[in-house]
Amino acid sequence: MRALLLTALWSHLASSVLLVGAFFMLLLAGPPRATTARRWDGTVVAGARLLVLVALGSGIVWLLVRTAVFENRPHAALEPRAVWHAVLDTWPGLVWLARHGLLVVLAAFLAIRANVADSRNWIAARGEALVLAMLALALVSGSSHAAAITPGTLSAVAVDVAHLLGTGVWLGGLVALAPLLRAASREAGADARPYAVLAARRFSRAALIAMLLLMASGVMNALAQVESIAGLAGTTHGRLLLAKLAVLAPILVLAAVNRTRILPALSAPDATVGRSAMRRLTAFVGLEAVLALVLLALAAAMTLTTPARHGEPVWPLPFRLSPDVLRDVPATRWRALLGSQLAIAGVVALIASLVVRRRRAPVLAGALALVAVGAGVGLPPLVVDAYPTTYKRPLVTYHAGSIASGMATYREHCAACHGATGAGDGRPLPDLRSAPTSRRHAGELFWLVSRGGPGHGMPAFEGRLSEAQRWHVINFIRALGAAEGSKTIGRQVELDRAWLIAPDFTVAVGPLAPGALRDHRGRRLVLLVLYTLPDSRARMTELARSYDVLSVIGVEIVAVPTHASPEAIAELGASPPVLFPIVTDGNADIVETYRMFAPGPHAELLIDRQGYIRAIWRGETGRMPQASAVQAQVEKLNEEKSPPPFPDDHVH
Amino acid sequence: MEGTAPVSARRVGLALAACVLTATVAAGHAVLQRAEPRVESTLKRAPDEVKLYFSERLEPAYSSLRVLNDHGVQVDRRDSRVDRANPALLRATLPPLPPGTYKVLWRVLAIDADVTEGAFTFRIE
Numbered sequence: 001m002r003a004l005l006l007t008a009l010w011s012h013l014a015s016s017v018l019l020v021g022a023f024f025m026l027l028l029a030g031p032p033r034a035t036t037a038r039r040w041d042g043t044v045v046a047g048a049r050l051l052v053l054v055a056l057g058s059g060i061v062w063l064l065v066r067t068a069v070f071e072n073r074p075h076a077a078l079e080p081r082a083v084w085h086a087v088l089d090t091w092p093g094l095v096w097l098a099r100h101g102l103l104v105v106l107a108a109f110l111a112i113r114a115n116v117a118d119s120r121n122w123i124a125a126r127g128e129a130l131v132l133a134m135l136a137l138a139l140v141s142g143s144s145h146a147a148a149i150t151p152g153t154l155s156a157v158a159v160d161v162a163h164l165l166g167t168g169v170w171l172g173g174l175v176a177l178a179p180l181l182r183a184a185s186r187e188a189g190a191d192a193r194p195y196a197v198l199a200a201r202r203f204s205r206a207a208l209i210a211m212l213l214l215m216a217s218g219v220m221n222a223l224a225q226v227e228s229i230a231g232l233a234g235t236t237h238g239r240l241l242l243a244k245l246a247v248l249a250p251i252l253v254l255a256a257v258n259r260t261r262i263l264p265a266l267s268a269p270d271a272t273v274g275r276s277a278m279r280r281l282t283a284f285v286g287l288e289a290v291l292a293l294v295l296l297a298l299a300a301a302m303t304l305t306t307p308a309r310h311g312e313p314v315w316p317l318p319f320r321l322s323p324d325v326l327r328d329v330p331a332t333r334w335r336a337l338l339g340s341q342l343a344i345a346g347v348v349a350l351i352a353s354l355v356v357r358r359r360r361a362p363v364l365a366g367a368l369a370l371v372a373v374g375a376g377v378g379l380p381p382l383v384v385d386a387y388p389t390t391y392k393r394p395l396v397t398y399h400a401g402s403i404a405s406g407m408a409t410y411r412e413h414c415a416a417c418h419g420a421t422g423a424g425d426g427r428p429l430p431d432l433r434s435a436p437t438s439r440r441h442a443g444e445l446f447w448l449v450s451r452g453g454p455g456h457g458m459p460a461f462e463g464r465l466s467e468a469q470r471w472h473v474i475n476f477i478r479a480l481g482a483a484e485g486s487k488t489i490g491r492q493v494e495l496d497r498a499w500l501i502a503p504d505f506t507v508a509v510g511p512l513a514p515g516a517l518r519d520h521r522g523r524r525l526v527l528l529v530l531y532t533l534p535d536s537r538a539r540m541t542e543l544a545r546s547y548d549v550l551s552v553i554g555v556e557i558v559a560v561p562t563h564a565s566p567e568a569i570a571e572l573g574a575s576p577p578v579l580f581p582i583v584t585d586g587n588a589d590i591v592e593t594y595r596m597f598a599p600g601p602h603a604e605l606l607i608d609r610q611g612y613i614r615a616i617w618r619g620e621t622g623r624m625p626q627a628s629a630v631q632a633q634v635e636k637l638n639e640e641k642s643p644p645p646f647p648d649d650h651v652h
Numbered sequence: 653m654e655g656t657a658p659v660s661a662r663r664v665g666l667a668l669a670a671c672v673l674t675a676t677v678a679a680g681h682a683v684l685q686r687a688e689p690r691v692e693s694t695l696k697r698a699p700d701e702v703k704l705y706f707s708e709r710l711e712p713a714y715s716s717l718r719v720l721n722d723h724g725v726q727v728d729r730r731d732s733r734v735d736r737a738n739p740a741l742l743r744a745t746l747p748p749l750p751p752g753t754y755k756v757l758w759r760v761l762a763i764d765a766d767v768t769e770g771a772f773t774f775r776i777e
Binding site for chain 1: 681682683685686688690691692693694696697699700701707708709711713714740759761762763764765766767
């Protein structure tokens, strides 16, 4: 019955698109004079009356099914109160109401059989119908995937509207044009042949513009909704898009043949030749319209699937291409460079073959050969193993609690082979702290941890650890790699080098409602202080005294004593008063995680407004920075012209 | 009113039920980005609220969450709502909860007219 929803959506979209095209085509052809042309005008308007009823009917079916889905009760579809609730209390419902209101007005307008013999009346009548149909179609975007994109909702909706109206002009115009050409290609319709030829020529130009608009808006839609190759190849939404492109290819070929071969033949001096060309054009236009309706069915199916950018791709290939290999295996660089240059030369030749007219075939063949050789030379070094879960989204976030949990699981199940530090401890195993391991996708590590590596003696943990436990271990492995790299981060901020993500943690202070480290993102820098009493007492007193200075320059201090205690604040004494948060709960997880970056009983880490660790003061409390030194680093951070994006909550 | 529905309406209802069941499998476009308490986390202290952050704006009329204890009994204060200031945030308050494992079930409608649902657990020590 899922087919019912798809059929309703497809019928609704198709009829809405055809309505736009019908009136656009009539206006493009102009007021009909010949009898056959007038008959075609009447046929198109009669078809439009039927189409508007189909659009309303299928729209109502769509609403009833959606109501049942919203309410999670099948019978809700038959309850007027539930249906009205869905219409009046949701944004998609209000958009539905507006669209169907327009369709009802259009239906009423078409039902009035006004006298439009006068050209101006005819243009006004068809023009008003076109405006109503276009408004109804454009409003589809109001509750589409595009409307859900934030930020940039307006531009996404504008692109989607352009895509819908472009479809209306092209597909709807094609379907409306076909009967005119068929009638004009017959002996009895000879009176309309000049009118039909003119209409076909005008449509050819309009369709070219509509097709360019469709392709441009389609690419922009794909970039917004699909985002990645993994999304394209590994999700239902992406594969439907690939199917759309596969159907589009023959349509473009047919359109090119129509435009370059058949249209010029329509004006051949011999009437017989013209008629034959018109018959061929009728057949081609009909075929193009059928393919376009298939395209629309795929588009309708896409709206029912999760957009690829939010989907969980299942990677279909046993390999993927990774430019990171060039960093890990420098010897392969020359081959990749040679291959890329050959491919670029091939692409340039390919473009040249489209421009030049002489010897086009050999140039095209040479260009394709160059691209193929370039790919053959340059791509194999970039190939790395990939798995169905390569792009799987982690179940748990990159959080100190998860890393500490993963650390415990690692010690119990993994350290015996990989060593306590992840270095392998003399075994021929990959160093888990190394850059190549850090560059593997989290989903690949998930596959290896879950399924094991039969050839390498790695057991499968799918049956021994829960999915959450496996993701905790992966977060810990990620932190191991980050900790290894963090050794290069010292007391001085390096401009434009934000890469070390500060794992989030819960800031629980006494009985107050707990917050999170990430709550400071976009607002304040954080000086994270890991301390141990009594050694850190003097330093904590110093921080309490300089808190007002640091606070003024936008720095919040978050202090985490080594041991959780509800008395942690009292233990620091009343004078000077400590006005910054002292974490009293969950300390062990935070300390264990952050000591991977800054070992020792006392350490301080400067976290920028985006959530990256930018400076670390390690070692004795006497080596900790004065307020002025922190201020100097903050001023350096303020100089950064383009702050990095906020880090994702999950590892990749 | 199910008991008084005519037979034909019931048949239509059953037909729509099948449609709905299959429709909800693939549909669904608001994705859970982050949760407080975190997905599959262990807490030392009972939380007083559940907050779910989604990828898209939610429709308040059809977006809700429930928290069940390990006996399947709903334990939240039945006040789940979409945050007024942040329409991608769904929240519900909790009474003081004893240690145990709790399941959060959520079902939301995004503004692109698709429903998403899911569940996760957290544990209080």
